[in-house]
Amino acid sequence: MTISFKRVTVVVACLTTGVGIAAPSATQSSRGAAPPAFAAIQGGRGSSEPAGVARLRAFDQAAVVRGRAVFGGRCASCHSSSGRGGAALPGPDLIRSVLVLQDLNGKRISEYLKVVGPTKRHPTFSDLTDAQVSDLATLLHREITYAAERSNYKVLNILTGDARAGEAYFHGAGGCHTCHSATGDLRGIGARLDPPVIQGLIVSGGSGGRGGPESSTRAATATITLPSGQTVTGVLVRLTDFDITIRDASGAPRSWLRNGDSPKIHVSDPLQGHIDLLPKYTDTDIHNLTAYLVSLKES
Ligand code: HEC
Ligand code: HEC
Structure with a gap:
């Protein structure tokens, strides 16, 4: 009631x-x-x-x-x-x-x-x-x-909002740094956008309307598990029934032939990742993150 x-x-x-x-x-x-x-x-x-x-x-x-x-x-x-x-x-x-x-x-x-x-x-x-x-x-x-x-x-x-706590969360528990950088894609975001808009983007995961296929934050990534058990993750470049190509952390392209289920491949869409993170944030995290991103004014 x-x-x-x-x-x-x-x-x-x-x-x-x-x-x-x-x-x-x-x-x-x-x-x-x-x-x-x-x-x-x-x-x-x-x-x-x-x-x-x-x-x-x-x-x-x-x-x-x-x-x-x-x-x-x-x-x-x-x-x-x-x-x-x-x-x-x-x-x-x-x-x-x-x-x-x-x-x-x-x-x-x-x-x-x-x-x-x-x-x-x-x-x-x-x-x-x-x-x-x-x-x-x-x-x-x-x-x-x-x-x-x-x-x-x-x-x-x-x-x-506590900007320093937000910064720590960004680089720590929040895992934001795995896809974003304060000196890269989010550089100067505090000068570009209003605080409420920034907060909305954190909450909503963004519209996904920006960047292009070339923008690394928007590109899908693939994790490949080789028969030896070793895993390799990188930006997905090409995936067909017969082969897969990724760009690894150093920027080098790497390809494997596919044979049925081998090697095992897991593709993840970054925006989906953003949405999945949503339930993890607390109100404090969101306000701290907002304060932190708002403080990134230098372009
Ligand atoms: C798995 C990858 C991933 C993670 C982790 C992630 N994001 Fe994002 N985020 C994205 C993608 C993809 C976009 C859409 C980018 C675009 O459209 O250009 C985005 C968009 C944004 C935007 C809008 C940027 C803009 O200029 O419009 C903000 C702000 C943002 N994320 C903040 C965060 C914060 C804060 C965290 C951590 C709590 C976080 N993100 C974690 C992938 C991620
Ligand atoms: C070709 C242009 C055009 C397209 C495409 C269009 N709209 Fe509209 N929409 C209008 C115009 C013009 C009006 C005002 C009509 C009027 O005053 O009778 C309107 C009015 C509306 C209204 C009523 C708003 C109100 O308060 O009376 C809604 C709801 C709406 N559109 C939703 C949509 C949605 C959802 C779509 C996409 C599926 C869409 N429209 C596509 C031109 C368009």
Whole structure:
């Protein structure tokens, strides 16, 4: 009983903040009022985790990633890749859309996209499957929640982040350094992006929209277990039924012929790795990491 009551409170608070975001003039006042209200609503893990982080975590990350792919291919041309529209684009901002806000599990979005009405100005997407619409809805609801949490994050960042602890976590337990470098891909990130955006990227695992196949942080890696038991890991260059080529740590290409199951190969997608790490972070880790990345201002 208590739990479901809390859930209702969370939704109301989220909508209230969402409205504050939708009206820019109200953002300042809602930001001032937000911390006590949010502090009273704890996240689902019973800890001191801020409700916002718990709420973002509650979205099915795999559905968000799938939704982004559909959105990028079918919707972004008119609504922009962030869903926020733009002056030069025909589609409105979907993150402030009342229709999307009132949607439940994709039902209204599905009606809107699939049903053809005499006065309807929207293109009809009758070919989208229910699963695709559901993924799109998950993505849009998550973006709305994220927008609603931004002001909350800003306050929390400044108050609770410890940059040195974040640095230690980055190079230690967090394992961030295995894919990122403060002097490489994340250099100057604190000057490039707002703290709430940085925090969102840590929480969400990033959109995966940047870099290219050549960017080493985005490339898939493969671990090969040779018959001797020795393992070799590197950036996957080529994988066919007959052979595999990787670039090893020194940058040198190495190839093996494949014969059925030998050698054993495990391929991992770095963005999936990011998503898998998500449940490991605590609220403190996230705030410390944010403070650390925000401090990387030198470009
Ligand atoms: C060819 C351009 C175009 C494409 C592609 C497009 N939209 Fe739209 N969308 C629009 C326009 C224009 C409107 C406003 C229509 C109106 O005012 O009647 C709109 C409105 C909407 C609305 C209603 C917003 C509101 O608050 O009324 C939703 C939801 C929506 N689009 C979702 C999507 C999704 C999801 C996709 C991808 C599957 C998509 N759109 C693809 C142009 C587009
Ligand atoms: C298994 C590899 C991997 C690990 C581990 C990892 N990340 Fe990432 N991270 C990625 C990939 C891939 C991207 C997407 C990069 C892109 O799109 O250019 C990304 C994106 C990001 C971004 C957005 C960068 C930008 O410029 O947009 C930030 C910030 C980030 N990660 C922080 C972290 C932090 C903090 C940790 C540790 C808690 C971490 N990552 C652990 C692979 C990883």
